[in-house]
Amino acid sequence: MLASSTALYTVGLGWAQQPRDQLKEPVFRVTKRIEPEQRQAEHPLDRAIQIAEEGLHRIRTQVSDYSCTIVKQERINGELPPPEHMRALIRNRKIVDGGVQQPLSVYLNFLKPDAVQGREVIYVEGQNNGKMVAHEAKGIKAAFGWVWLNPDGILAMQGQRYPISEIGIENLVDKLIERATRDRKTDPQALSTQVRYIEGAKINGRSCLVIEVVHPVQQPQFDFHVARVFIDDQLQVPVRYAAYTWPSTPGGKPEVDEAYTYLDMKLNVGLSEADFDYTKKAN
Known part of the structure; x- marks a missing residue:
């Protein structure tokens, strides 16, 4: 883990923009000799999967909601458009006794580029017949006010990889675990998988641990060459x-x-239902 610059759209799986990462640390490797029968248990993705699973548990148990600015860039039909910036309020889904106590709730206010500035999008899981509501701030479409859209429909998904229902750090980590587990299964001996762990990288001045996965040779079972x-x-x-x-x-x-x-x-800024009520937003 939307539409063209003139159409209403949502945002998918979370994280955007492209800082120029100059990561030159040596590739992570197991130092001791690995016997063939040990390879399955000591795959270089194991630590990454463990970190992700622990992170997912932490998000589900300790993070109720959050605010942030999302910068997103996705290649669509071979083309890479400029990054989009949006202010986001997100409440995580909370499950209690098998039922949804707090639905995934999303509010987006678009900041850049100019063509979409002021656009607002709201989605609350399980409400409004499963639809999102959005409006434009510029152009002829602004006159229509709030418009209800199917998150998986043609209009909402035009130029987008993921529906708004898949936004957020919880959905992102869940998807990363799924991909890493699949890559581990398809490359059990790690013949085409390299992993390194880099400390002290910075995002917006904040210190981060980077997990970098590299598939050196393009093969149909892999989704990417490098992921960070x-x-x-x-x-x-x-x-x-x-x-x-x-x-x-x-x-x-x-x-x-x-x-x-x-x-x-x-994190945990205390968002309420009012933050996701379109009738309380400026039109």
Whole structure:
């Protein structure tokens, strides 16, 4: 873990923008000799999966809500548009005794680029017949006011990879665990998987641990060439995910496929239903 610059749209799996990461630490390797029968238990992705699972548990048990600025950039149909900036309020889903006590709730206010500035989007899981509500602040569409859209529909998904129902750090970590587990299964001997752990990287001046996964050779079972997850040292939650495709030309640089950055994140700020009520927002 939306639409074109003139259409209403949502945001997916969380983290954007693309700081130029100059990460040159040596690739993580197990120092002792690994016998064939040990390879399954000592895969380099094991530590990454463990960190992610512990992080997911922490988010689900200790994080009720948060505010942040999301910077998002996704390659769509081979094209990489400029990053989008949006102010976000998010309440995490809370399950109690098998029932949803607190639904996933999302409010987005778009800041950049100029064409979408002022756009607002609200989504509350399980309410409003499963629809999101949005309005434009500029152009002819602003005259329509708030418009209800299916999050998975053509209008909401135009130019987007993920529906708004998949936004947020919880959904992001859940998806990363799924991908890492799949990569571990498809490459059990780690012949095409390298992992390194880099301390002291900075996102917006905040110190982070970076988990970098590299698949050197392009193969159909892998979604990316390089992926980097930045975990804030203090908050202990991911604040950036970026995935890069294989170079389009031999010897070229990896190209951004998708990137999501969570800036100025504040946890447990005490959001209420009123923060996700479109009737209380300026139109």
